[in-house]
Amino acid sequence: MAKVKHPRFDCSPGCPVEAAVSLIGGKWKCVILWHLLSEGTLRFSDIGRRVENATSRTLTKQLRELEADGLVHREVYPQVPPKVEYSLTEMGQGLGPILVALRDWGDQNIDLFNASNVA
Amino acid sequence: MAKVKHPRFDCSPGCPVEAAVSLIGGKWKCVILWHLLSEGTLRFSDIGRRVENATSRTLTKQLRELEADGLVHREVYPQVPPKVEYSLTEMGQGLGPILVALRDWGDQNIDLFNASNVA
């Protein structure tokens, strides 16, 4: 199910670390994944509301890539008005520890960012 | 010491997860960090040899960003021929758990990548 044809994937061939970052590296992907992880299934517009500052085009692209990479599941209900639900696949759920590790590190060091990020 | 003025940093303002990925998101940064973590101090050319496929210009940029972000330390020896050593700062060492989490996840799922990545 997963495609890793993103360009950013030719370090040490088959390097699992780069493989992983290449999947979560999009500008909004982590935020999306985080919300899906903590809130479960969400509709497109729900995600949009949680990810202010992202246009719907951008959001769509990020979600489609996540889907193509096998991290999220996209369920389309053939209704009008349309309804599309996004949720994490099993593989996507597995990202939990990574996101937690990222958050922990960020929390510990974000004061340094703010301190030197005054400009 | 750390600057987070990278563009990719305006999700939920101050989101620690995005802050972290924005620092390790460069194409070669994880590989560099990984080598510095497992091998300790390395010279520029040492890194270059471990990161085949990256031009020296690209390598320089990645390293300088890592330095500006406070993750690696750059020690210049005023010699000829030049000698420059790179090592992880304390903050950089703290990335260990993240890299391990990424690698673990990648290892568990990389077979899926290969399976569907035949093209």
Added chain:
DNA sequence: ACCCATAGTATCAAAAAGGATACCGCATTG
């Protein structure tokens, strides 16, 4: 005298990512 290694830089070009804006059909709501 010649060549190589070191740690880059400079310039140009290409590609990839992301954003702005406008638009769609259709049903519900007012």
Added chain:
DNA sequence: CAATGCGGTATCCTTTTTGATACTATGGGT
């Protein structure tokens, strides 16, 4: 009847990132 929400698409543009290539100074080895 008009406006709104839904889940996008289409088109264009700008920014960001990465790569290719050539070049630098110097000192040591042969």
